[in-house]
Amino acid sequence: MPHRPRRAYDQFCAIARALDAVGDRWALLIARELLAGPRRYTDLHADLPGVSTDVLATRLRDLERDGVLGRRKLPPPGGAVVYELTPHGRELLPVxxxxxxxxxxxxxxxxxxxxxxxxxxxxxxxxxxxxxxxxxxxxxxxxxxxxxxxxxxxxxxxxxxxxxxxxxxxxxxxxxxxxxxxxxxxxxxxxxxxxxxxxxxxxxxxxxxxxxx
CATH class of the missing domain: 3.30.1050.10 (SCP2 sterol-binding domain)
Structure with missing residues (x-):
């Protein structure tokens, strides 16, 4: 599935810049989940009832693109891919x-x-x-x-x-x-x-x- 083009408010305003990154539906709730620690895609989907798999995958890609989260592969024997907030993403806690x-x-x-x-x-x-x-x-x-x-x-x-x-x-x-x-x-x-x-x-x-x- 092709990645959608970046949407932006095109306003020189800190609030607008923040909403460019996390203003889409489900974005802040994904951050809420990841503030508890790294999560697999299946864990995120289970604890975000109502989100479709396509929307969740899109939001994760968008948040990774904007430096809010990253992903890594766990070492064996697990080997699963997990998502986790970057230091910049963890600054969303007071927000x-x-x-x-x-x-x-x-x-x-x-x-x-x-x-x-x-x-x-x-x-x-x-x-x-x-x-x-x-x-x-x-x-x-x-x-x-x-x-x-x-x-x-x-x-x-x-x-x-x-x-x-x-x-x-x-x-x-x-x-x-x-x-x-x-x-x-x-x-x-x-x-x-x-x-x-x-x-x-x-x-x-x-x-x-x-x-x-």
Whole structure:
């Protein structure tokens, strides 16, 4: 399939330049997935319900062309090709965090057609816990009914899918409570006090998130 010509707004504006690279439908959601780490094409397709294979392949080519992501082949015995964000692409994390804050009001009610993955809550929750941690560093493992993900707080914040190899704190809660935290309708301390969340861990980070420090 021939590669489509580059589309551009042709405006000497930083916002327009950014949208030239990531303004197409699905582009920022691909970045959301890759912020958790390298992913195979099949993994991306599975966690982007609704995207067609043709559109996903096109977006990946466009983002690679614009230096947002790259691809590499894993060493044997795996040998699979994975996509991963470049350092430039990883700088989209605060952009997505700002979008999550702006869009959080839309999570007041889940529509019957809405898909959900646990790690989709990672970006808004990372932003809230990063502020709450107030300089404390460490890894927080988050467990929802839909699955688990982990957050890296402190310098170079980020997140990953699944459980952490080593966690300084473990937060267990349901999706409704996670949404309330992401919307700033609830604090971790109040969620724990009200029995809506459990936080395990004896680290300084855990104490800070509980409000003990």
């Amino acid at each position: 997505l965090a700002a979008l999550a804050t702006w869009g959080a009001a839309g999570l007041a009610e889940r529509r019957p057609t809405d898909a959900v993955r646990a790690h989709w809550f990672a970006v808004p929750l990372l932003d809230r816990l990063q502020r709450l941690a107030a300089g404390h560093e460490g890894v927080v493992e988050v467990e929802l009914d839909e699955g688990a993900f982990h957050l890296r707080l402190g310098a170079g914040p980020g997140y990953g899918e699944g459980r952490a190899e080593r966690a300084d704190a473990r937060l267990s809660l349901d999706t409704e409570t996670c949404v309330a935290l992401a919307r700033d309708d609830l604090t971790v301390e109040k969620a724990i006090a009200g029995g809506r969340a459990r936080l395990a861990g004896a680290s300084p980070l855990a104490a800070r998130l509980r409000g003990d420090a």
